[in-house]
Amino acid sequence: MIKAQKLATKEWFRDLRDQTIKIFLEIENSNSSPKKINKFQIKKWKRKLEQGKDTGGGTMAIMHGEIFEKVGVNISTVYGKFNSRFKKQVSGASKTGKFWASGISVVAHMKSPHIPSFHFNTRYIVTENSWFGGGMDMTPSFINVKNKNALHNNLEAMCNKHSKKYYKKFSKQCEEYFYLPHRDETRGDGGIFFDHLNTDKFDRDFSFVKDVGKSFLTIAPEIIYKDIDKKWSDKDKIRQKIKRGRYAEFNLLYDRGTRFGLETGGNIDAILMSMPPEAIWK
């Protein structure tokens, strides 16, 4: 049973990766006067063997372009045993430490300071328990109420198709999660964030997770295209880079995904793919 679920989720994350790359390439190369056609660089990586056994790996796709200053679209499927310290922290892993996890993670840092950064990921994790996690959120350098509303309206409508409780709960969790206590500020405009999602109906949860991905591929391009031709000044760009410093602070000080990656010996380039291309600390 769980074998079919692993296969189905893994395949979906790969399909979604392919769709994301296709749509992002269209955006990147939609520029009316392109200097060159930009492409994603693909890098495969493997985790270290554990007692001679394969432990999975992943595929990174990264592009440095004119619209996307730096964008990463990563998928990975990893398995094996957590270390003795970490296994106590993961639901259903405290006894044997055995785990299986597959997911997709996307971070887009845009060249234009008028276009927000986007972060999206969804994952399926199996220990003695199994659950979905993920979400998407948006980090602008300038307040833009229209964009924020567009994001939240889209996510609310999508969530409501699955449960009337989801949007309220998951958007609140997002606000709480992407928060920098040392600066008493949120990382950005929020979005939705969920973890340990298991309603005992796999198909139902999986259908929601797929819809989160589809929402991301609707809303992100919409917001990007809206301001794609808007000019910016050096001052705007500096403001964006300072905001990116906060992004780096969040990822390294607090992000559980980063900690998970470091603890499980993931590929360091894949884990830190989310870091901004250029950041400033004044």
Place this chain on the structure above:
Amino acid sequence: MIKAQKLATKEWFRDLRDQTIKIFLEIENSNSSPKKINKFQIKKWKRKLEQGKDTGGGTMAIMHGEIFEKVGVNISTVYGKFNSRFKKQVSGASKTGKFWASGISVVAHMKSPHIPSFHFNTRYIVTENSWFGGGMDMTPSFINVKNKNALHNNLEAMCNKHSKKYYKKFSKQCEEYFYLPHRDETRGDGGIFFDHLNTDKFDRDFSFVKDVGKSFLTIAPEIIYKDIDKKWSDKDKIRQKIKRGRYAEFNLLYDRGTRFGLETGGNIDAILMSMPPEAIWK
């Protein structure tokens, strides 16, 4: 007794701050064709009152110049009670949580990729116990064996005046401390690092701590002046910014000083003064 020690250390850190600023200003403005005379900006900050009581604060001095791209010279004297979670982690604080701490912290990120970054700090901490901590280390963007040897020879000679054991012990601790496990690399060329230094002879320990400061003010200017006129390329500068990304990773993921500052509600600008002015993640 401890009152005199608090006063003496606090005064020394302030004197050393004044000397550091004087010497760094001479370097900054030694440029044969200065565009303008650069200065330090001084900012005082206060910690929040605890039950109506003063809890100390500090003074930041920061300069953005032509030689020093970003340099901070901070002193602070803070006191009060650690929060209930943190007090268990600090020697002699588990009962009442009461502490007093004074120190100086210097981080210099140089414009030239040929000149290493310098980090120096010393502090005196009083709980039910009392001790000194601190050290200095150097982070180049390019391997430079002469600089590394100059640093270590200076520190070894200085340490040997106090104890034949210090250099070996403290340089090893520095190498272990400034290490990025996720990249399996050291932050830089090392130096010395010590903590919980208390030989039961305050004057002896204090004399060592003063000498660490004097060594810093000898060796850093020597290394800076050596390459002050050396030209660099855009490629060299990019390499430096990538190295600075590693610096940011270390500070946010592992540095105990950063964690201490965040846990004790220090001034956020002072705590993150050490962050590089511009960093790149490819």
